[in-house]
Each structure stands twice: as structure tokens, then as C-alpha cells.
Amino acid sequence: MKQCPNCHGNVADYVPVCPYCGVALAVSPAGSAQPAWSGPQQSSGKATASMVCGILFFFWPFTAIAAVVLGHIALSEIKRSAGRLAGRGMALAGLILGYLGVAFVPFILIIAAIAIPNLLRSKMAANEASAVGSLRTLNTAMVTYATECPKIGYPKDLRNLGPGSGTEQCAHADLVEAQLGTALPVKHGYHFSYTARVDANGLVTGYALAADPVTPGTSGIRHFFTDESGVIRYSTRDGADVNSQPLM
Numbered sequence: 177m178k179q180c181p182n183c184h185g186n187v188a189d190y191v192p193v194c195p196y197c198g199v200a201l202a203v204s205p206a207g208s209a210q211p212a213w214s215g216p217q218q219s220s221g222k223a224t225a226s227m228v229c230g231i232l233f234f235f236w237p238f239t240a241i242a243a244v245v246l247g248h249i250a251l252s253e254i255k256r257s258a259g260r261l262a263g264r265g266m267a268l269a270g271l272i273l274g275y276l277g278v279a280f281v282p283f284i285l286i287i288a289a290i291a292i293p294n295l296l297r298s299k300m301a302a303n304e305a306s307a308v309g310s311l312r313t314l315n316t317a318m319v320t321y322a323t324e325c326p327k328i329g330y331p332k333d334l335r336n337l338g339p340g341s342g343t344e345q346c347a348h349a350d351l352v353e354a355q356l357g358t359a360l361p362v363k364h365g366y367h368f369s370y371t372a373r374v375d376a377n378g379l380v381t382g383y384a385l386a387a388d389p390v391t392p393g394t395s396g397i398r399h400f401f402t403d404e405s406g407v408i409r410y411s412t413r414d415g416a417d418v419n420s421q422p423l424m
Contacts, residue, residue, distance in 0.1 A: 220250045
């Protein structure tokens with residue numbers, strides 16, 4: 177073992193160039209004939225990790241950065257080990273895959289920036305279509321209920337339309353699914369609210385039924401409204417009402 181005259185780092189006798197500062201060193205004749213490392217080589221864990229991260233890029237793009245960093249560290253450690261560490265090929269493979277991944281990440285981000293809003297719009301459109309379909313189902317159930325329960329008129333609560341136990345048919349008419357037959361239904365990103373209009377004789381002569389997105393701008397954009405007329409109306413701002421634009 178010798179010491180570098182420039183940086184005073186400890187260097188093996190047979191190493192001709194200081195791995196710390198790059199200064200040329202004198203090599204003894206005996207040292208020049210010695211092999212770099214006479215013991216068994218150890219595989220560099222960072223080289224393996226670099227190659228694995230490079231492969232994982234195809235499943236998770238951001239591992240490419242880790243592949244590049246680990247690859248450079250592994251090559252540096254392998255070079256300084258004077259043959260004690262193996263894995264240069266894996267480190268190079270990780271670097272190549274990592275740099276390819278880094279070059280490809282901007283394209284992935286561009287595709288994501290285009291695809292994600294489209295997927296969100298498609299999801300909102302599906303939620304809105306489901307809300308309109310549920311309102312139509314409820315309107316039909318309202319008319320059926322009023323026909324079967326003339327002494328009550330329209331239901332006093334949406335729970336009267338859903339399934340339930342008991343012998344009184346008008347308490348649980350079983351005209352809609354359980355998800356809609358609750359006091360405040362929530363379905364496919366929309367919550368529904370119901371208001372019954374009762375006359376002086378206690379007969380429910382009309383109703384107002386609204387469907388609003390649970391998270392406006394994410395689960396849906398349009399707000400919907402309907403009443404005993406059966407016309408479904410919508411608004412893209414606040415809650416819809418009887419004066420809103422009818423749905424065509």
C-alpha cells in the first residue's frame with residue numbers, strides 16, 4: 177500500500193493512477209506484475225439495482241432516474257475497487273435503459289396530460305347519464321306510486337319507493353332499487369334530494385327532485401331537476417330548478 181503524494185489517499189502498490197485525484201503514480205516492478213484482485217469478486221449491489229430499475233421503467237417510468245443514478249455510482253465503485261467488484265455490464269445496461277427512460281418520460285407526461293382529462297370527461301359524462309336515467313326511473317315510480325296509493329298521492333319520502341319489510345304497501349312500494357329508495361340517495365357521483373309538496377288535506381300533490389354532483393367538476397358538471405311534470409331540467413352553474421333549461 178502506498179500514499180498518493182498529491183491527495184495523500186491510500187492506494188494499492190500496483191495502481192498506476194490515483195483514483196481520487198488522477199495523479200500518475202510510480203509502480204514497482206513487483207507490483208506491476210500482480211493481478212488487480214486475487215480473491216473472489218463480489219457483485220455490485222448498486223449495479224444490480226440499476227439494471228432492475230431500468231427494467232422496471234416499462235412498468236413505472238420514474239424508476240429510470242434511479243437507474244441512471246445507481247448506474248453511475250456502481251461504475252465508479254467498480255472502477256475504484258480494482259477488480260474486487262463485478263457488475264460493470266449490469267451497470268451499463270441499467271444506464272442505457274435509464275437514459276432511454278429519461279428521454280421517454282416527457283412523451284409519457286404529454287400522453288398523460290392528454291389522456292387524463294379525456295378520461296375524466298368520459299367519467300363525468302357517464303355519471304351525468306346515470307343521474308338522468310335515475311331521475312327518469314324515479315319519475316316513473318312516482319306516477320306508479322300515486323296510482324297505487326291515491327290517499328297519499330306522491331310519496332312523502334323516497335324511502336316509500338324502495339324495498340322494505342312490512343305489510344303496508346305504500347310504506348315500501350318496492351318500485352326502485354334499494355340504492356335509490358333511501359332518504360338521500362347517492363349513485364355514480366350524484367346525490368339526490370327530494371321535496372314533497374303537501375296540500376291542506378295532507379295529500380302530496382307535487383314534488384321536486386334534484387340530482388347534484390357530489391364533487392362538482394370532478395364527478396359531474398351539470399345539475400339536474402325534475403318534478404311532477406316529468407320534464408328533466410339542467411344547469412351548469414348552481415342547482416337546477418323549474419326555470420332551468422329542459423333536457424332535450
